Amino acid sequence: MILKCLFGCLATTRILNYANDVHNLKISDEKGNDLKWDKANHNTWRVYTNGSSSIQLTYDVKTTRSFVATNYLNQSRGFIAPTGLFLHLANQINLPVTVKLKPYPGWNKVATGLEKVEGKEFTYKAQNFDVLYDSPILIGNLEELPSFTVRGIPHYFIGYQLGDFNKVDFMKDLKKVIEEAVNVIGEIPFKSYTFIGIGPGGGGIEHLNSSAVAFSGSKVFDTQAGRRTVLSFLGHEYFHHYNAKRIRPVELGPFDYDNGSRTNMLWVAEGITTYYDEMLLRWADLESAEDIFKGFQKSIKSYELSPGRLFQSVSQASYDTWADGPFGRTADEVNKTVSYYEKGPVLGMMLDLKNPS
Numbered sequence: 519m520i521l522k523c524l525f526g527c528l529a530t531t532r533i534l535n536y537a538n539d540v541h542n543l544k545i546s547d548e549k550g551n552d553l554k555w556d557k558a559n560h561n562t563w564r565v566y567t568n569g570s571s572s573i574q575l576t577y578d579v580k581t582t583r584s585f586v587a588t589n590y591l592n593q594s595r596g597f598i599a600p601t602g603l604f605l606h607l608a609n610q611i612n613l614p615v616t617v618k619l620k621p622y623p624g625w626n627k628v629a630t631g632l633e634k635v636e637g638k639e640f641t642y643k644a645q646n647f648d649v650l651y652d653s654p655i656l657i658g659n660l661e662e663l664p665s666f667t668v669r670g671i672p673h674y675f676i677g678y679q680l681g682d683f684n685k686v687d688f689m690k691d692l693k694k695v696i697e698e699a700v701n702v703i704g705e706i707p708f709k710s711y712t713f714i715g716i717g718p719g720g721g722g723i724e725h726l727n728s729s730a731v732a733f734s735g736s737k738v739f740d741t742q743a744g745r746r747t748v749l750s751f752l753g754h755e756y757f758h759h760y761n762a763k764r765i766r767p768v769e770l771g772p773f774d775y776d777n778g779s780r781t782n783m784l785w786v787a788e789g790i791t792t793y794y795d796e797m798l799l800r801w802a803d804l805e806s807a808e809d810i811f812k813g814f815q816k817s818i819k820s821y822e823l824s825p826g827r828l829f830q831s832v833s834q835a836s837y838d839t840w841a842d843g844p845f846g847r848t849a850d851e852v853n854k855t856v857s858y859y860e861k862g863p864v865l866g867m868m869l870d871l872k873n874p875s
């Protein structure tokens with residue numbers, strides 16, 4: 519029997535070696551007898567089942583920091599980045615899967631895009647492991663902001679330490695942004711959507727019907743100007759469920775969990791989403807036309823002044839993104855490369871100007 523963990527899945531920007539964090543693996547048969555196993559390669563475990571028809575695994579996963587792509591656990595919450603926690607049977611990623619959580623005493627809530635198993639507390643299901651891997655789970659002492667519906671579909675925002683600000687006003691604005699995102703495509707391809715606030719920090723990752731976002735609200739959010747950056751960030755992650763998750767480069771689904779999935783189209787998945795995250799705010803009347811032009815002006819100027827534009831195209835930048843390392847482009851590389859987050863939205867704007875509708 520061959521079991522697989524995932525080598526990495528942060529498809530758009532980085533490969534993470536999740537298998538390295540698996541420790542103290544014990545495998546036993548249905549009678550509780552230990553079974554022999556060994557490592558078949560960097561993310562694969564070979565189990566000598568000895569004729570046993572079912573096996574049980576226990577293992578620890580090391581967690582070191584709270585981040586949208588990694589597992590994290592402390593006394594007040596646990597965040598599950600499923601790609602780094604759940605193993606699947608080799609070549610059987612399409613098997614349905616059920617997950618039962620055992621919350622620490624006092625923990626009150628779960629935030630996830632996974633479907634609940636009716637009648638069973640803290641139990642969730644996915645039609646296959648690919649869906650499970652695309653559905654992070656946050657559990658702990660969480661707070662839920664006032665939810666809203668768009669075209670009949672509920673949208674939730676549940677998170678840890680969300681901060682002190684006018685949550686009703688904030689969610690009213692977020693609803694406007696989401697409505698504009700939905701208006702671009704015209705339909706919503708899921709039964710519910712959840713923003714999962716993992717706590718303070720930076721970064722966000724889009725998933726099928728949820729996104730994991732580092733978030734800590736403050737009184738600054740009580741002004742529209744202060745709210746704008748975070749609304750455009752949330753609009754960006756949300757818009758990805760269209761552009762990146764469903765309208766996507768062919769390489770980005772199903773993922774090659776063993777080797778990663780390189781594509782030269784991140785300028786579309788990321789860059790054009792960045793164009794829309796600005797436009798959503800404009801359409802929602804949360805940003806003036808003048809401000810949005812200033813933003814694009816800044817991006818065009820920065821691109822035209824960067825020597826990297828003479829060395830690298832956005833397709834090359836997309837393909838090479840994993841070579842950048844965890845801290846992005848450094849030293850002289852900055853002058854020889856372009857950012858698809860900067861040039862991509864400008865191209866998005868130009869395509870939009872070319873095809874007015």
Ligand SMILES: [Zn+2]
Binds near residue numbers: 755
């Ligand atoms: Zn993005």
